[in-house]
Amino acid sequence: MSGGDGVWRPIASFDKNEARWPLPYSITPAEAHIPRKHWCHTYYRGPENRPVQVLYSSDKARSEVIAQGFLNQPVLGFDMEWYWLANESSSLHQKVSLIQLACEHKIGLFHIALHDGHTSEDLIAPSLRRIIESAQILKTGVNILQADMSRLQKHFQLQPRGAFELSHLYNLITYGPLNPKRVTVRLCALSKQVETYLGLPLFKGDVRTSNWSAPLDDDQKRYAATDAYAGYMLFHRMNTIRLNMDVIPPLPRLAESYLPFGWAERTKLVELEPATDGVSMTAMAFFALSEKKAEYGNKKMMGTSNLDNQTEEKTPVAMEPVANVSSAPQLSIKLYERLVSNCNRHAAAEDVPHYFVASNQVLKDLATYRPANKDELLDIHGVGQSKYDKYGSEWLEIIALDLLEHPKNTSHPEMRRPLQSKSPNKSAGYSENSPKKQLEPGLSRELYRRLSEHRKARAAVHGWPAFRVVSNKILEAIVNQCPSNKHELLLVFGVGKAKVAEYGDDWLRIIKTFQSERNLGPTRSLASGASTNSRPAESARTPTSPSPPRHLQPHMQLINPLINGITIKNVGRSKELIMPQSLQTTGLSFTFAETQLDVDEAPGTRTGDSDNHEFDDPYASEMHTNPPKSPQTNRRHDEFLEPPSENAHTSPPIVNSDIPSPIPAPEPLPAPPPPVVAEEAVGPSQLSLQQKILRKKLDAYVRSVIWAMNPKPEEPIVSASTLDCLVTTLPQSLDQLQQVAGIQCFIQACETAKKDLWKTFSTWTRAQGLVPDSQLT
Numbered sequence: 126m127s128g129g130d131g132v133w134r135p136i137a138s139f140d141k142n143e144a145r146w147p148l149p150y151s152i153t154p155a156e157a158h159i160p161r162k163h164w165c166h167t168y169y170r171g172p173e174n175r176p177v178q179v180l181y182s183s184d185k186a187r188s189e190v191i192a193q194g195f196l197n198q199p200v201l202g203f204d205m206e207w208y209w210l211a212n213e214s215s216s217l218h219q220k221v222s223l224i225q226l227a228c229e230h231k232i233g234l235f236h237i238a239l240h241d242g243h244t245s246e247d248l249i250a251p252s253l254r255r256i257i258e259s260a261q262i263l264k265t266g267v268n269i270l271q272a273d274m275s276r277l278q279k280h281f282q283l284q285p286r287g288a289f290e291l292s293h294l295y296n297l298i299t300y301g302p303l304n305p306k307r308v309t310v311r312l313c314a315l316s317k318q319v320e321t322y323l324g325l326p327l328f329k330g331d332v333r334t335s336n337w338s339a340p341l342d343d344d345q346k347r348y349a350a351t352d353a354y355a356g357y358m359l360f361h362r363m364n365t366i367r368l369n370m371d372v373i374p375p376l377p378r379l380a381e382s383y384l385p386f387g388w389a390e391r392t393k394l395v396e397l398e399p400a401t402d403g404v405s406m407t408a409m410a411f412f413a414l415s416e417k418k419a420e421y422g423n424k425k426m427m428g429t430s431n432l433d434n435q436t437e438e439k440t441p442v443a444m445e446p447v448a449n450v451s452s453a454p455q456l457s458i459k460l461y462e463r464l465v466s467n468c469n470r471h472a473a474a475e476d477v478p479h480y481f482v483a484s485n486q487v488l489k490d491l492a493t494y495r496p497a498n499k500d501e502l503l504d505i506h507g508v509g510q511s512k513y514d515k516y517g518s519e520w521l522e523i524i525a526l527d528l529l530e531h532p533k534n535t536s537h538p539e540m541r542r543p544l545q546s547k548s549p550n551k552s553a554g555y556s557e558n559s560p561k562k563q564l565e566p567g568l569s570r571e572l573y574r575r576l577s578e579h580r581k582a583r584a585a586v587h588g589w590p591a592f593r594v595v596s597n598k599i600l601e602a603i604v605n606q607c608p609s610n611k612h613e614l615l616l617v618f619g620v621g622k623a624k625v626a627e628y629g630d631d632w633l634r635i636i637k638t639f640q641s642e643r644n645l646g647p648t649r650s651l652a653s654g655a656s657t658n659s660r661p662a663e664s665a666r667t668p669t670s671p672s673p674p675r676h677l678q679p680h681m682q683l684i685n686p687l688i689n690g691i692t693i694k695n696v697g698r699s700k701e702l703i704m705p706q707s708l709q710t711t712g713l714s715f716t717f718a719e720t721q722l723d724v725d726e727a728p729g730t731r732t733g734d735s736d737n738h739e740f741d742d743p744y745a746s747e748m749h750t751n752p753p754k755s756p757q758t759n760r761r762h763d764e765f766l767e768p769p770s771e772n773a774h775t776s777p778p779i780v781n782s783d784i785p786s787p788i789p790a791p792e793p794l795p796a797p798p799p800p801v802v803a804e805e806a807v808g809p810s811q812l813s814l815q816q817k818i819l820r821k822k823l824d825a826y827v828r829s830v831i832w833a834m835n836p837k838p839e840e841p842i843v844s845a846s847t848l849d850c851l852v853t854t855l856p857q858s859l860d861q862l863q864q865v866a867g868i869q870c871f872i873q874a875c876e877t878a879k880k881d882l883w884k885t886f887s888t889w890t891r892a893q894g895l896v897p898d899s900q901l902t
Contacts, residue, residue, distance in 0.1 A: 139199035139263070141376055146365035148358075150177065150229050152324075164325035165347065166354035171230055178231040179350050183239040183340070185250055191233045192252035195226050201256070202227035202356030203264035203288075205273045206337040206349055208238075209876045217248060220280045222337035224253065225353035232350040238338040245281040260286035260379065265360040266353075267291050267315040268835075270380040272879070278386050286381060291318060291359055293377035293395045298366045301374060301408050308408035310384065311391040314836040319355050322362050327355060329836070334873050372415045374408060375400065383469050390478045396469065406462040414458045460527040461492035467519055482516065483507070495524050511590055572639050573604045579631055595624065607636055812852060815893045820852045822889055826882075827871075833878035843871035851886070857896055859883045 150171040155161045161168070166177050182188040195201060203226060208219040222238035237248045249257075256262055257277060264287050266273060274285035292313045299321075300307035316327040332348045341349075367373065375398040383396050383405075394407040406414070465488060472479040487507040496502040502517055503509070577591075577600060584591045599619040608614040611629050615622065812820065827843055847867035856862040862883050863872070875882040890896040 141364070142368065144365040144368045145361050148229055148361060161325060163328035164319050164323055164351070164355065165328075166227075166232065166351050167347070169354075169358075175230070177350075177354065179234065179346065180231060181234045181236065181341075181346060183236045185240045185242075185247070188235045188237070188240070189250040189252055191235070192226075192250050192256060194231070195228060195233060195256055196252055198228045198262065200228070200263045200265065200357065200360060202232075202353040202358070202360070203266045203269060203273065204349065204352045204356060205276070206333075207276070208336060208338045209334045209873055211876075212881070217243065217245070217280060219338045221276055223341075223349055225349050226256065227350070227353035227357045229357065232354055234341075234346060234349055236341065239340065245283070249281060249283070254283065258284050258286055262287050263289045263360070263379075265289045265291055265356045267318070267356070268312055270384060270386060271312075274381065275386040286379070288380045289360070290377070290380045291315070291356060291363070293380070294360070294363045294367070295321075296395060297374060297377060297397075297408055298363055298370070301412060302370065302372065305407075305409035305412045306394075308395045309391060310393045310395055312835055315352065315355060315359075316836060318359055318363075322366070323355070323358060327351065334877075372412065374411050378405060383473055385473055385476050393479055396466075404459070404462055405466055407465060410458060410462050410465070455493065456489055457492045457495070457527060457531070460495065460524065461488060463523050463527075464488045464491055464520065467516075467523060471516065483512070491520060491524065495528060496521070497524065497528060569604050572607075572636070573600060575635050575639060576600050576603065576632065579628075579635060583628065583631075595628065603632060603636075607640070608633070609636070815895055816852050819889055819893060819895065820848065823848045823851065823886075826885060830871075830874050830878045830880055833880065834874060838874065842874035843867065847871065855890055855895055856886075862886065 150169045152168045153170050155168075166179075169177050171177075180191045180194075182191050203224075205221055205225065206223040207221050208215065211219040218238040218240075222236070224235040224237060226233040226235070235250070235253060240248045242248055257264070257274075264274075264285075266288075267290070269290055270288045274288050277283045277285050290310070290312075293308075293310060295313050295318050296308045296311065316329055320326040328348070328351075332344050335345060337345070364376070367376070378396045378398050384393075394409055396405050396407055397411055399405040464483075468479050468482045468488060471482045475481070484507060487505060490505045490507070491502075494501070494505065496505060498521070499513065499517065502513060502521060508517075580591050580594045580600065584594045587593075596619070599617070602617050602619065603614075606613070606617055608617060610633070611625050614620055614625050614629050614632065827848070830842065831838065844867055847865060850865050851862075851868070854861075854865065856865060862868060872882055887896075
């Protein structure tokens with residue numbers, strides 16, 4: 126029936142706290158000569174041996190009649206099927222081809238791909254729409270919000286409600302009491318859940334990737350009906366297990382009530398239905414609170430067991446674990462849950478993971494120390510000015526309500542002490558612009574303040590947070606090393622060419638002005654390794670190269686000249702070696718992670734490399750060694766393992782005359798004959814450098830597809846020869862891509878993992894200049 130708010134409510138009610146297992150429809154014993162390998166709805170029989178009825182419709186009128194029979198069911202198994210090659214340009218019939226509903230005694234298969242029309246109103250029957258959009262009818266399934274409901278919302282403009290994710294309940298009853306941290310929104314395959322709690326796995330063969338927009342055969346109908354019926358049976362089976370737990374947690378909340386459609390983050394904790402006070406909590410917090418209550422009850426029983434003639438108290442004592450007068454401040458579970466709910470609400474509104482709003486540790490610190498004003502709130506590690514501007518007023522309001530119920534015990538020394546002492550990255554007497562670890566007072570702090578003010582001004586111009594300009598750690602390194610030129614600035618760990626080009630002049634000007642105001646000379650030079658300053662404190666903070674192991678020290682005179690001058694460039698997760706001119710023709714080769722780079726083909730010699738490789742970007746950084754001191758010879762690796770003989774000679778290194786060298790220069794080594802480099806055969810099928818890079822990207826893309834598939838494929842999803850064909854032929858349209866031999870299985874796997882192969886491949890080929898934009902269709 127429809128309520129005053131227009132929401133359909135079924136006449137039948139469902140008591141979530143009533144165990145309904147076994148159901149009247151139960152599985153029949155298997156015949157001895159016919160073993161059962163997979164779970165199926167056909168094994169179930171009801172009273173008078175009635176089988177589960179399967180109702181199939183291929184037109185809208187029939188769908189309306191069938192859907193009306195499900196309107197008064199409070200719980201339904203739900204599933205959908207669609208054409209696996211459907212994309213954004215496909216018709217609605219292919220984007221959603223089949224919708225399945227299941228209750229205990231019947232299953233409805235609504236084949237909307239065969240309905241007449243091309244709009245949502247033409248394809249979806251009115252009663253079926255009411256079922257989908259009613260929050261009072263639980264639709265149970267796996268990946269129901271991310272895949273099924275999200276697709277209905279995006280392509281059919283429906284407002285799905287009542288999506289109950291079975292994976293959340295599975296994680297709750299499987300891990301909740303023992304390891305509540307694992308009760309997350311991570312999905313679990315329907316087949317695994319069925320095998321765990323219904324006894325047999327589901328059959329997942331080629332039928333799941335068949336053409337669901339065409340008329341269905343018997344295998345397709347059986348497959349579709351079984352999936353929906355499994356969702357219904359699993360819910361009642363796992364709910365009964367929940368009700369039989371020692372500590373009974375509430376059911377998980379409906380997925381759409383705190384997760385956005387298409388949500389893909391897997392580490393978020395599952396939220397449970399609100400208790401009587403209307404505050405929802407995670408499973409981890411629920412079991413922690415239950416543990417606290419049990420511990421409190423045990424202490425209370427032990428404290429009153431020796432009292433004689435003591436009547437039982439009728440007024441219950443508050444179970445809230447707040448700071449004790451005789452103990453250090455403790456986490457307030459109730460306050461923590463309120464803060465978590467507030468954090469999840471902001472995360473859902475901003476469509477970001479919850480830790481973008483505040484980490485769990487920040488929320489725990491807030492619930493432990495309960496700051497009462499802005500200054501105390503900013504003292505919490507992880508709370509800066511930007512977070513205060515966005516969420517601080519709400520946090521203080523929530524904490525103020527808790528302080529009214531449980532006033533803060535300011536007499537305890539832990540509560541009188543500033544909160545910076547509890548946060549390792551904040552030090553007493555420092556403002557927000559201070560470095561995370563305490564610097565030496567005086568000059569260093571003043572220089573850091575000036576650089577920090579410059580950073581804040583540059584960030585304000587672009588509307589960025591301050592750390593996007595440069596991090597506190599890099600600013601601290603600049604203060605400690607005080608570079609006097611751009612070359613020394615580049616040697617500061619974390620500073621790349623782009624940052625030097627954009628901010629280097631300003632930083633050097635600030636440092637020079639600061640030194641001239643205090644009549645300070647240049648500090649230790651990173652380039653020369655010598656100090657023109659007699660201040661030991663500044664020199665002590667300059668990072669020095671670690672000394673080699675003792676067993677290699679006799680050989681360092683031979684090894685050092687080979688490695689000096691090599692530039693190591695990090696691009697993504699791979700490393701590139703840029704050799705000095707003196708070594709680029711020696712024939713040396715280096716191997717990193719099974720990828721061999723020859724010196725003659727050093728990636729650093731390519732044109733068009735970007736200079737924006739900095740430490741701030743985790744996928745692009747540069748590390749430089751000292752420039753080459755002398756030309757070196759190519760020596761075999763095993764020669765370095767033998768101790769040098771008395772007659773061994775090395776070429777004299779270039780010694781700076783201004784710096785006294787404690788090590789005498791060794792005698793020169795006669796130059797060996799030039800090495801013989803074998804010429805590689807260059808055939809017409811050899812890939813270019815851009816094609817090799819594209820091939821590596823495809824390998825990484827295959828791994829990402831396999832990682833996203835659930836369940837994991839048992840066979841390879843694509844062969845190496847197919848990837849090689851992609852790289853060499855470079856398809857310029859989707860039709861050409863589909864004509865590549867062996868690509869269909871790969872496209873199917875990408876669809877299963879919700880990835881668009883053609884979009885990714887065309888973007889890569891266009892970005893690398895392999896195919897002009899005008900040729901891509």
